[in-house]
Amino acid sequence: MSLSFLLLAVAALCVLSFYFGRQRAIALSGGRYSNLHSLPTHYGMYVALWCGLPALLLLVVWYMFQGSIIEAMIIADLPAEITGDPGKLSLALNSISLIAEGGGQHLTVSPEVVDAGRRLARLHTIANAALIVVMLASASVGIMLSYRKIDPEMRARNNVERISRWIMIACSAIAILSTVGIVFSLLFEALHFFSKISPLEFLFGLEWSPQTAIRADQVASDGAFGAIPLFVGTLLITLIAMAVAVPVGLFSAIYMGEYASSKFRSVAKPALEILAGVPTVVYGFFAALTVAPFLRDNGAIIGLDVSSESALAAGLVMGVMIIPFVSSLSDDVMSQVPQSLRDGSYGLGATKSETIRHVIFPAALPGIVGAVLLAVSRAIGETMIVVMAAGLAANLTVNPLQAVTTVTVQIVTLLVGDQEFNSAKTLSAFALGLVLFLVTLGLNVFALKVVQKYREKYD
Amino acid sequence: MAAVSQSAMTAEPSVASPKMTARDLNLSYGDNQALFDVNLDIVERQVTALIGPSGCGKSTFLRCMNRMNDTIDGVTIKGEVTLDGRDIYDKRIDVVQLRARIGMVFQKPNPFPKTIYDNVAYGPRIHGLVNSRDELDQIVMTSLERAGLLKEVKDRLQSPATGLSGGQQQRLCIARAVAVSPEVILMDEPCSALDPIATAKVEELIDELRSNYTIVIVTHSMQQAARVSQRTAFFHLGKLVEVGETDQIFTNPKDERTKGYITGRFG
Structure with a gap:
């Protein structure tokens, strides 16, 4: 099951849980919505949010760590002669991922690397399967817990309001954080540059010619x-x-x-x-x-x-x-x-x-x-x-x-x-x-x- | 008041040698007629109050008197408004010069975001009324004096006018109107945005200005009309119902509708 199918499945679960949550609220209301604290839709939304959000969060976190964890596992099994040298290591990792994707037949590599490649492919399969299980489980647990909490007294409306506020906060945080990220990457690379060229020369120099050397002590592309x-x-x-x-x-x-x-x-x-x-x-x-x-x-x-x-x-x-x-x-x-x-x-x-x-x-x-x-x-x-x-x-x-x-x-x-x-x-x-x-x-x-x-x- | 009592026809629209007249004035905003056949005379050097319930057309009528309605899209005006016997809607009349002769004070104080001095000097400057800085100073001082504001602001003529209190701002707007030496001053509910003390000051000022200017004032307050005006015109649903000496309108109105409005039965 690919990622898009997984997301579709979660979305379908959300829709279903919305429907059932709403139905349950209606059933509990005994025919009069005013017996409920909130509108039936709010109960439905509440259940749907509890189904979808934790699963999505889990997905994001999973993908953030999956790569590095698997890589660490692969590296741990490689012989020391490869891991000792960063250059060799990165070369080996490249070959490993190539082999894992089914290519790399033309490569002349050590058997350890081939093994590691196969292992990587296996790990990926396992990880994906695990992700599916974990996400669906979290969605179901979310549905069950929130469904059982539905009660005429429960303030679903306020809860939904609070959750949607957090969603909005998260969205604005993404916008702000990416700006901050861009600024910092700009800043660090610029500092890196200023460690090679003095800021004074950069800001006040009258000659701009980054492609060619104009001083004796410069190498070709340092202008x-x-x-x-x-x-x-x-x-x-x-x-x-x-x-x-x-x-x-x-x-x-x-x-x-x-x-x-x-x-x-x-x-x-x-x-x-x-x-x-x-x-x-x-x-x-x-x-x-x-x-x-x-x-x-x-x-x-x-x-x-x-x-x-x-x-x-x-x-x-x-x-x-x-x-x-x-x-x-x-x-x-x-x-x-x-x-x-x-x-x-x-x-x-x-x-x-x-x-x-x-x-x-x-x-x-x-x-x-x-x-x-x-x-x-x-x-x-x-x-x-x-x-x-x-x-x-x-x-x-x-x-x-x-x-x-x-x-x-x-x-x-x-x-x-x-x-x-x-x-x-x-x-x-x-x-x-x-x-x-x-x-x-x-x-x-x-x-x-x-x-x-x-x-x-x-x- | 002398002119009116001589004529002894206070309930009639026409008086002897009026400063301004309106004859069969009709005005529509698109398909919406706001004034119907208004006939009104404005007596020189008197205060004429226009009263009536909201939406009765009194402000619209006032704005006809210096052609301020010209700036609004879709207005059609029929009839005649004269100043000293000349139709102000005549094509040969320059509306810019007309408005210099007929000044206007608005409901909300609207000083320009400039200094106090520049606010008053605005009119004289654009009309080229002065040839030197001294002359301009003179006009500004006299106008502020006439508007009863000089004492309060003479030490801060160069500070922004928006810093004045509401009542001071309104008197500044009066000074600004006075500075171009108009013959008629139109006031559109000049006190409706002011507190009672500022209102009293402005009313006092209107009473003093009467000796030099012809004043037409729209007001919602009948007490104000009674206090400041010599003649009162009552508008209702776009029609001029009754006009006459203020004393007579308030003590012995001829029309039932006037009586009803004055005694507070409607409006």
Whole structure:
């Protein structure tokens, strides 16, 4: 019985136990549900939860430990000459698992290893069978115990409520813990990198060239890790993107919110938000294949030397991508400005644009700043467009017509393909990731603070 | 009051040389008619109170008088409203200038999230009423003085207006309206969000403002109407039922519905 069948069986048990729990509660109620503390459904849910949850928990725990326990058992039986050497051991373990899966006929290995492979296969079969038995047993025990507890006095409703609260807590814990896990892995790998390259060189170095050696004492793939060109490139593209997104987004938000008739708004707003639904990779090849050549050709006409991968092309397209983000967020904050303030201004004889400039915009400014900061953090973290349109050369330049590279682009190029995992080159990706994470985290926290402060004012 | 007693026709809608008039005013929100053939005269330098049960159209009528209903979608207005004999719904009338002549104070104090000074200076600035900082200072001070707020705020003109108490905020809104030197001030239940002491102050202020401005006030409180107004108009179900001198309306109403509302039988 495979895992999916096992899960199906448990689910079926849950459904059955729900039904029987409910039936029993109805039977106990003597025809009047008000004799029960809770609704019959709650009793059914109670039994079903006790059937399913412990079994699932058991499954998770089982899989967490099964591998390592079996491996320990296998290793214990291997001769010392293999276990003594980590390299040999890992090679042997590979062969063992290959044999256990029925392959490995071409391998020339010692009989111990072949035996161990067979043994591993056997252990796996036993473990799976045991798992089935244990899970079904736990489900049945859960059903029996909870079924017997059904009683008109029992507070099934409160119990179900409590259990579902724990389920929700578990879900949010998974979300939070995985974030924490990612951050820590980032942190440790980055520390690993900083043990090879000094943080000062990384943060303030002007030369980024991880692929080639530029100093005599460096070996081939240990290049220069000065990240300043990447930071400057990222900043440049972000600035260009913001120069597009902020005015366009803001003005369209003002038009949508204050001027447009509700009819136009109901058509135009979703249309604008479609922009947000375009996959970034589409923006990316739009930037690389349409905008960049357009800029290069037209630049040539007026005598400008635009490289075919330019910060300008990537920034412009990224700006377009962020427009709906800015406009819908700032539309939200501006529509939160109370109507009474607009009335007050109109009542004094102000025109629409005066009201917007002097009353609505200042009142919404903190929220708009928050929106822009969130947009900035998006622009900094955006990858696909810049990978396709900005280029790879780590030029330290603020000329938007030249190719620059960004932090995200370098992370992609560092990790794409086969890499040795402990070279400074690969590890530098984690350091870059850490910087990126810290910057966007800081921006987001700051932006949310600003937005929150604004919210408190009118609610 | 002099003007009205001369005419000796207090129950009639028309008075001699009214500041504002409404003639056959009908207003609908979509298919929902809110005002039916309202005819009302507003006497200069008097306080006219509009009373009536909730939803009777008195606030809607007030908002017709400076075209604030223009900003609402789907409103149709028929009839005529005049200021000094000119139809304010005439296409040639600039609504911006109109609202500078007819100021408005709202139900809830709505100071802008700016400093006290900037709140009062807002109107004069956008209308270009001043040429120098000194002039502006002068207007701000006079307006605050007129609104009876100067003493309380003169040391903190640069602090945010939202920090004032509700009553102070409402008087600030009055100062803000006064600063553009309007001829008429419309007040939409200006005291409904205020405590009794702040209410008393605002009422006192309304009484003082009467010497310079024509005031129309919507109120739910009949005591307030009796205290501050010289003329009272009673609205019911979108119709103007009765209008006349306040004393007469409250002591000797002609219409049964007015009598019923005033004696508290409905509303």
